[in-house]
Amino acid sequence: MVLLFGGSGYVGRAFARELVARGTGFVAPSHREVDLLSEAAVREAVRAVRPEFVINAVGFTGRPNIDGTEKERLRCLQANTVVPGVLARVLEAEGVRWGHVSSGCIFDGTRADGEGFTEEDAPNFAFRHAQASWYSRTKAMAEILVSESRLCTVWRLRIPFDEFDNPRNYISKILRYERLLDVTNSISHLGDFARACVESLVRPIPPGIYNVTNPGRITTREVAEAVRRHGLTDKAFEFFESERDFLAAPGRVKRASCVLSCEKIQRAGIPIRGVHEALEATLAAWKPA
Amino acid sequence: MVLLFGGSGYVGRAFARELVARGTGFVAPSHREVDLLSEAAVREAVRAVRPEFVINAVGFTGRPNIDGTEKERLRCLQANTVVPGVLARVLEAEGVRWGHVSSGCIFDGTRADGEGFTEEDAPNFAFRHAQASWYSRTKAMAEILVSESRLCTVWRLRIPFDEFDNPRNYISKILRYERLLDVTNSISHLGDFARACVESLVRPIPPGIYNVTNPGRITTREVAEAVRRHGLTDKAFEFFESERDFLAAPGRVKRASCVLSCEKIQRAGIPIRGVHEALEATLAAWKPA
Numbered sequence: 001m002v003l004l005f006g007g008s009g010y011v012g013r014a015f016a017r018e019l020v021a022r023g024t025g026f027v028a029p030s031h032r033e034v035d036l037l038s039e040a041a042v043r044e045a046v047r048a049v050r051p052e053f054v055i056n057a058v059g060f061t062g063r064p065n066i067d068g069t070e071k072e073r074l075r076c077l078q079a080n081t082v083v084p085g086v087l088a089r090v091l092e093a094e095g096v097r098w099g100h101v102s103s104g105c106i107f108d109g110t111r112a113d114g115e116g117f118t119e120e121d122a123p124n125f126a127f128r129h130a131q132a133s134w135y136s137r138t139k140a141m142a143e144i145l146v147s148e149s150r151l152c153t154v155w156r157l158r159i160p161f162d163e164f165d166n167p168r169n170y171i172s173k174i175l176r177y178e179r180l181l182d183v184t185n186s187i188s189h190l191g192d193f194a195r196a197c198v199e200s201l202v203r204p205i206p207p208g209i210y211n212v213t214n215p216g217r218i219t220t221r222e223v224a225e226a227v228r229r230h231g232l233t234d235k236a237f238e239f240f241e242s243e244r245d246f247l248a249a250p251g252r253v254k255r256a257s258c259v260l261s262c263e264k265i266q267r268a269g270i271p272i273r274g275v276h277e278a279l280e281a282t283l284a285a286w287k288p289a
Numbered sequence: 290m291v292l293l294f295g296g297s298g299y300v301g302r303a304f305a306r307e308l309v310a311r312g313t314g315f316v317a318p319s320h321r322e323v324d325l326l327s328e329a330a331v332r333e334a335v336r337a338v339r340p341e342f343v344i345n346a347v348g349f350t351g352r353p354n355i356d357g358t359e360k361e362r363l364r365c366l367q368a369n370t371v372v373p374g375v376l377a378r379v380l381e382a383e384g385v386r387w388g389h390v391s392s393g394c395i396f397d398g399t400r401a402d403g404e405g406f407t408e409e410d411a412p413n414f415a416f417r418h419a420q421a422s423w424y425s426r427t428k429a430m431a432e433i434l435v436s437e438s439r440l441c442t443v444w445r446l447r448i449p450f451d452e453f454d455n456p457r458n459y460i461s462k463i464l465r466y467e468r469l470l471d472v473t474n475s476i477s478h479l480g481d482f483a484r485a486c487v488e489s490l491v492r493p494i495p496p497g498i499y500n501v502t503n504p505g506r507i508t509t510r511e512v513a514e515a516v517r518r519h520g521l522t523d524k525a526f527e528f529f530e531s532e533r534d535f536l537a538a539p540g541r542v543k544r545a546s547c548v549l550s551c552e553k554i555q556r557a558g559i560p561i562r563g564v565h566e567a568l569e570a571t572l573a574a575w576k577p578a
Contacts, residue, residue: 085363
């Protein structure tokens with residue numbers, strides 16, 4: 001039995017689909033059923049379910065997007081930092097293996113050598129970066145908190161996308177945003193992500209931090225062109241002149257565009273298809289809302 | 290009626306003494322009586338008491354000192370960041386004025402011009418400083434959260450001391466530590482601090498951030514010499530060669546030594562005696578445990 005927290009969210013539903021596809025039984029209590037800010041409540045739930053492992057897919061990424069986190073900072077801190085902190089304490093004490101959905105958004109750009117950031121590199125878009133967002137800081141602090149649990153596998157997700165039209169889906173955002181910012185990123189197919197994450201606990205591979213993106217890197221312009229090529233839209237995409245131009249709008253926070261290396265999880269024996277292959281398959285299977 | 294949270298702590302007891310001295314009625318519920326991590330519980334307490342103002346003296350500074358915060362990070366985050374975040378939401382909505390005990394520990398050194406940091410300067414020992422402690426980050430994030438409440442006065446305390454021997458008291462630490470690190474700091478006489486803070490809400494002065502230290506700056510060596518001169522000890526103080534030497538011990542986190550300007554609160558009409566005057570009076574009145 002698996003205990004899935006945050007199962008009704010965008011990322012949590014991908015985990016639920018993955019568990020269903022595997023025929024793995026799971027329970028996904030709601031916030032009302034288990035107060036994840038309370039160690040006592042979490043302990044009680046864990047002891048009742050006696051799960052093989054726990055998945056924490058709780059997170060707050062803002063409404064309608066990351067800009068919204070700056071307007072709901074307390075909620076963002078509670079969901080993104082306090083909840084994993086509570087889970088780390090309880091699950092370590094109870095001896096239960098678990099995984100936590102982190103984010104690649106604690107990095108910006110590439111390493112100095114032009115390569116993607118590995119799990120050994122310290123986050124550069126969390127504390128030291130003057131423009132780092134509240135969101136990035138909450139996610140980076142969570143990684144510090146959960147590092148106290150030797151039973152925790154940290155999965156870094158980066159810009160989720162798949163074939164299901166949804167406001168959180170990168171493809172949907174590209175289709176709907178009036179203007180785009182052309183940046184280079186590692187991105188994560190949500191189904192591939194959930195599959196790799198669950199697999200990492202089922203085998204299991206050693207706990208620790210794993211970047212879970214589709215191998216490779218891709219630019220916004222490449223994605224936009226592929227979206228047109230597959231006939232999802234015939235609109236001519238417009239791009240911001242520069243990041244400064246993009247950030248000029250009020251209430252907008254700097255995005256952490258970054259390239260991550262996902263060699264570590266692959267070396268651990270969990271395959272993930274390349275980013276261009278994943279994108280092509282996604283667009284070919286596109287299901288409008 | 291005043292509602293005092295954290296009234297049983299080291300700083301909270303100074304607030305309690307100040308309120309008693311003024312003949313101001315107050316209630317100081319314990320954690321068990323009011324769960325400060327719960328908006329509903331805080332709202333209920335505020336509605337029951339209907340306070341003229343609220344004082345948040347809740348904080349976690351580690352055991353036996355700041356190094357301990359790195360071993361209890363979740364508790365530190367909850368006490369130092371989540372609690373003020375919850376208070377900001379509830380008290381702003383309820384229309385109740387309040388004060389929050391922050392810390393000067395989010396600054397390191399002096400301004401580039403050699404002057405003390407003012408309330409206009411951005412913290413430099415919180416996010417951007419690679420060595421910033423978890424504690425400093427939790428306090429800096431709290432200042433961001435409470436800035437959303439226009440009814441909040443933020444009081445930055447810095448290295449509390451007074452005539453009562455206590456493990457948290459700077460004088461007691463100087464008496465007990467085997468070796469000292471010679472640094473320059475602004476420091477706060479705890480009684481002066483509580484008096485100025487309560488006064489800031491009683492008058493009231495405009496909400497916002499205030500550095501509440503005794504005017505001036507002082508070195509560890511100066512304090513140690515004064516301690517000997519007043520006969521509190523006859524031991525020959527030993528000093529670390531350098532900060533690097535000090536930090537070489539395992540589990541030790543970098544201290545934020547800093548000079549703060551406290552002109553703003555004085556300009557607002559609240560006097561505070563100079564640091565050397567406060568130190569001399571404290572040592573003359575010293576009460577060993």
